[in-house]
Amino acid sequence: MSQQPAPSPEPTHRTVPSPAGRIHLVEQGTGPLVLLLHGFPESWYSWRHQLPVLAAAGYRAVAIDVRGYGRSSRPGDVAAYRMRELVEDNAAVVHALGERSAVVIGHDWGAAIAANSALIRPDVFRAVGLLSVPYAPRGGPRPSEVFAGMGGGEEFYVSRFQEPGRAEAEIEPDVRGWLAGFYAAFSADTMPAPDAPDPHFAGPGGTLRERFPGRRPGWLGEAELDFYAGEFERTGMTGALNRYRNMDRDWEDLADFDGAPVTQPSLFLGGSLDASTTWLADAVAAYPTTLPGLVSSHILDGCGHWIQQERPEEVNSILTDWLASLPV
Numbered sequence: 001m002s003q004q005p006a007p008s009p010e011p012t013h014r015t016v017p018s019p020a021g022r023i024h025l026v027e028q029g030t031g032p033l034v035l036l037l038h039g040f041p042e043s044w045y046s047w048r049h050q051l052p053v054l055a056a057a058g059y060r061a062v063a064i065d066v067r068g069y070g071r072s073s074r075p076g077d078v079a080a081y082r083m084r085e086l087v088e089d090n091a092a093v094v095h096a097l098g099e100r101s102a103v104v105i106g107h108d109w110g111a112a113i114a115a116n117s118a119l120i121r122p123d124v125f126r127a128v129g130l131l132s133v134p135y136a137p138r139g140g141p142r143p144s145e146v147f148a149g150m151g152g153g154e155e156f157y158v159s160r161f162q163e164p165g166r167a168e169a170e171i172e173p174d175v176r177g178w179l180a181g182f183y184a185a186f187s188a189d190t191m192p193a194p195d196a197p198d199p200h201f202a203g204p205g206g207t208l209r210e211r212f213p214g215r216r217p218g219w220l221g222e223a224e225l226d227f228y229a230g231e232f233e234r235t236g237m238t239g240a241l242n243r244y245r246n247m248d249r250d251w252e253d254l255a256d257f258d259g260a261p262v263t264q265p266s267l268f269l270g271g272s273l274d275a276s277t278t279w280l281a282d283a284v285a286a287y288p289t290t291l292p293g294l295v296s297s298h299i300l301d302g303c304g305h306w307i308q309q310e311r312p313e314e315v316n317s318i319l320t321d322w323l324a325s326l327p328v
Contacts, residue, residue: 015072018067018073018093019092020067023067024044026044027061033099034061036061039109040109049316050063074238081245101123103125104128105129106129107307108276109133126265127265128265132276133277133280144248153204154198161241162245168237187304189304261290264293267294267318269318271311274303274304295325296321
């Protein structure tokens with residue numbers, strides 16, 4: 001009779017020092033360190049399905065609250081949320097945990113932060129996994145100019161998020177309802193039909209929320225929504241939104257990395273119905289040049305944006321197979 005693997009210890013919460021002040025993290029398991037970075041508007045909790053599986057596979061899985069979120073520090077200065085600062089937070093977490101190196105995996109904004117962590121600190125991050133948002137090297141026009149030119153007479157959501165206080169005024173009067181709609185708008189089972197108004201944009205004088213679906217995706221139960229809403233009701237939205245308000249600063253800060261490839265072993269995983277993946281199809285096609293160490297690339301058919309929550313079993317299988325392929 002085959003032996004079952006011993007159950008992994010329960011996840012534990014702690015805070016560690018970082019340039020932000022403190023970073024809150026949740027860790028489970030022992031072994032090589034795997035650092036998990038969430039996106040907007042999320043939390044360490046977005047990796048709740050991955051932590052026990054990675055731990056059972058022999059890894060020390062650590063999901064953080066990115067600077068500005070949850071129990072991590074929320075500096076008041078908008079410029080404190082620039083990419084280089086977030087990369088240094090990640091390196092500080094690795095060192096605070098007594099490790100010298102880690103695999104870094106990110107989703108949404110976390111994917112961009114993970115890619116730049118590998119790019120800027122190759123001494124710390126030995127491999128990188130990207131979920132939903134492909135790697136595209138720094139280059140081209142100033143980001144705010146690109147976003148302003150999208151949508152014709154409508155306004156792209158990233159542009160709306162640029163101005164401090166503006167998005168907060170839409171979201172914070174009803175955080176729970178706004179989050180439920182935002183998650184639904186980009187989930188495979190609830191996203192609007194292709195011929196419906198696009199929830200990535202707002203019409204003249206309108207709001208993003210007007211285009212959100214009225215039903216909840218299958219992955220988002222009452223408990224899940226309660227957790228996310230509780231976090232943002234407590235912290236407000238500004239720390240999370242400040243990431244969008246640094247895109248031009250990042251473009252300036254990272255000029256030395258213009259066009260630079262990420263050379264470590266890498267993975268990409270996207271959803272076929274996720275605009276974050278499909279709009280950047282050219283970036284995926286450029287991976288032989290931009291991600292020369294790419295080991296594994298997958299598009300999950302019929303999956304939306306919240307990939308590790310919509311399809312946890314498939315994502316877990318892909319992640320553990322990829323991690324097992326990496327040199328220790």
